[in-house]
Amino acid sequence: MTSKVTYLGELRTKCEHVQSKSSFITDAPIDNQGKGEAFSPTDTVATALGSCMFTIMGIKARELGINIEGATAGITKSMAADPRRIAGIEVVLTFPASYDGKHRKILERAAKTCPVLYSLHPDIVLDISFHYKHEKKDF
Structure with missing residues (x-):
């Protein structure tokens, strides 16, 4: 169990x-x-998506030797009626560092392979975005 x-x-x-x-x-x-x-139970489903994405990205980050500690995911769930159900989930992932393009691509691809994402009904509209800390430029 x-x-x-x-x-x-x-x-x-x-x-x-x-x-x-x-x-x-x-x-x-x-x-x-x-x-x-x-x-709510549906809040936990939406929140599980962000948690799962970070878990899979954390595994990949460990393999790459990069640190994603401190990254956050803002989750917004929208509901529909008749029947009452989750209609959409927005996930805004924000990272405390700026990674090179190759690492970003690997992390983003990893996030989109999390088991929760694959378990959601295909009618649920997903809006997933990734934001990275901007590097300061010395001019």
């Missing part, structure tokens, strides 16, 4: 990772009868 989800009532769940015993709470969003006091 990978995880255990317990319904706590009031549209809230506790999600526990069996191996590590780490856990987090989900809450239904305000626009769907919830309190919006924690990640």
Whole structure:
């Protein structure tokens, strides 16, 4: 078993990772009868995309001998109705360094091979962008 989800009532769940015993709470969003006091289940799906992309890029960065520590991903999820579902996910990846063109291409290609991305429904519109720290020029 990978995880255990317990319904706590009031549209809230506790999600526990069996191996590590780490856990987090989900809450239904305000626009769907919830309190919006924690990640919603669909928030966790969208957020998993950014986390997965960084995991795969981290593996590739380690192989390349470069450091991506401190990089961030801003995730914006949009919903659709009838049926209620994730319609789109925007991921803005920002890196604290500027890498050469070859390394950027390798990292970006790696990000787009993450298992979560391949697991998302093809109707979900994905908008993924990469931003790197600008090098200061001495003039």
